[in-house]
Amino acid sequence: MEGMAGKKSSLTWAVHISAFLLVVLWTIPTLGLFVSSFRDRDQISSSGWWASFSASEQTGYARTGTDDDARQVDGLYVIEGSVTEGDQKLSAWGTGAREPGKYQPGETVEIEDGWQLTVSEDGSYRLTSEKPFGMRRGERIFTTTAVPPDFTIGNYHRVLTAEGLGRAFMNTLTVTIPATVIPILIAAFAAYALAWMRFPGRALLTAGVVGLLVVPLQVSLIPLLQMHNAIGIGKGYMGIWLAHTAFGLPLAVYLLRNYMIGLPREVIESARVDGASDFQIFRRIVLPLSFPALASFAIFQFLWVWNDLLVATVFLGNTREQLVMTGVLRELMGSKGGEWEILATSAFISIAVPLIVFFSMQRYLVRGLLAGSVKGG
Structure with a gap:
């Protein structure tokens, strides 16, 4: 019978086809962006990227x-x-x-x-x-x-040397790495406390974390900036690190708590019987076992911060020395709207690092998300 343990569903083929179509839908635009980044202005304006491998008519x-x-x-x-x-x-x-x-x-x-x-x-x-x-x-x-088909690397040379993208790339790294590590460190401690430590108000705190997931960050930008100015950190790297940490913590705590609460209770109870403290249990048992969930959130947070423009504009600034890569791309779009070859090259350079991070850690993403979705208590 279908649906029984050990029996494959007849809809398996539909799942495979759907997954394949999703992969194709995500891959084709990326391939088109990559090909367009090696074409000149005349080619882009006269034909689509799919025609770049054969002779085109002008x-x-x-x-x-x-x-x-x-x-x-x-x-x-x-x-x-x-x-x-x-x-x-x-x-x-x-x-x-x-x-x-x-x-x-x-x-x-x-x-x-x-x-x-x-x-x-x-x-x-x-x-x-x-x-x-x-x-x-x-x-x-x-x-x-x-x-005839013609490809050039002149677009990459122009962007990397003349458009200020190199400085923006370093600014983006400076923002993204701490804004990914800090919320993971804080959320891991909080998730362990909500999952394995008993104290008054634990259920209320968990409900509060879930409620914060639905709060749009746009409504808190101005109040948070005013608070930053009041305490003296203003616009700078410290302010944007704390802002990204605050916006990313609800998802991090929720994801990690759901994963940690599903870890084998026997292992943790045995460690407590042997005299291990909560910190020792957290550091030696929970953290190593929770690596898939930590990697899953790290991917989400890295991609979100790397591609962010709104938070960077509010908490960092718009000067040439402070612009992140998305800010430079916005300027290119505003001042050189006709130079699509430059925009395609800049966009592909900006997504190169997130693609590397995603493909190097995507196996942990699936494991962490699935485990956190079926375990809880």
């Missing part, structure tokens, strides 16, 4: 020469030149904006009374007439060219 136009460029050949007035640059190959051309690809390379058409125009595949054109052209401005030739 449209444009050029003008022929004028009477000053005409010469007589075999009784004809001739103007010659080229409408392409470099190794571009012409795939179609036209003489009007409504039909820029009306003619094929090598085709000869009559554009005026007695004027014959031929455009070759290499982009060279030949305009002939039996009479002087009498034009001061060249005729427009619309072109559709095939541009």
Whole structure:
């Protein structure tokens, strides 16, 4: 029978397909961002990242020469030149904006009374007439060219050397590492007390922690900043460390408490019988066994602090020396909204470290979350 112990559910395939689709949905945007970071502005504006591995088409136009460029050949007035640059190959051309690809390379058409125009595949054109052209401005030739794939590392060089991202990277590390370690240290002690130490008001404190999980941080930003200014820490690293610690503690305490309360009671009781103090039990037994839960919260907190902009803006500042990476990206978006290649490169650089942290610790994330979700008391 389905659902009995030892029997696999018939919906296992659906779970696998759903997991695969979720992975694909998360991977495709990251891949697109990575590919776009190696493309130049013209490529990004003309085609999607998925077309970067094959030749793409670009449209444009050029003008022929004028009477000053005409010469007589075999009784004809001739103007010659080229409408392409470099190794571009012409795939179609036209003489009007409504039909820029009306003619094929090598085709000869009559554009005026007695004027014959031929455009070759290499982009060279030949305009002939039996009479002087009498034009001061060249005729427009619309072109559709095939541009081969081209990738560059110039975007990365420009961002890392000229956009101030290096300083912002160090600022982000300075904020993120302490803001991840401090709440873990505090929450581990608090979670052990709520899980294994009996004292009046323990249930009330646990309920308070759960209630704090639903409080939006935006409502406390200004009061907390005013308190920081009142006690003299103002805007600085100490203030933002404490702010991130305060905002991250409810989830940390809740997650760790749920995990610790499910640890084997026999082990802890045996340690107490042997004369171990609460601190010794916490340090030698509970902490090593709780490493998956600690790693799970560390991933959450690191990713949240690394990608944070709001808290950093309020508690750190907006000067060039204080900006974190998200702040620099915001400035790039504001002042260089058209330079998408720079934004793609900057964004990928900013997510590189969180990706490394996540993939190096993701096995602990699953273990910690599942254990904390099914154990409790």
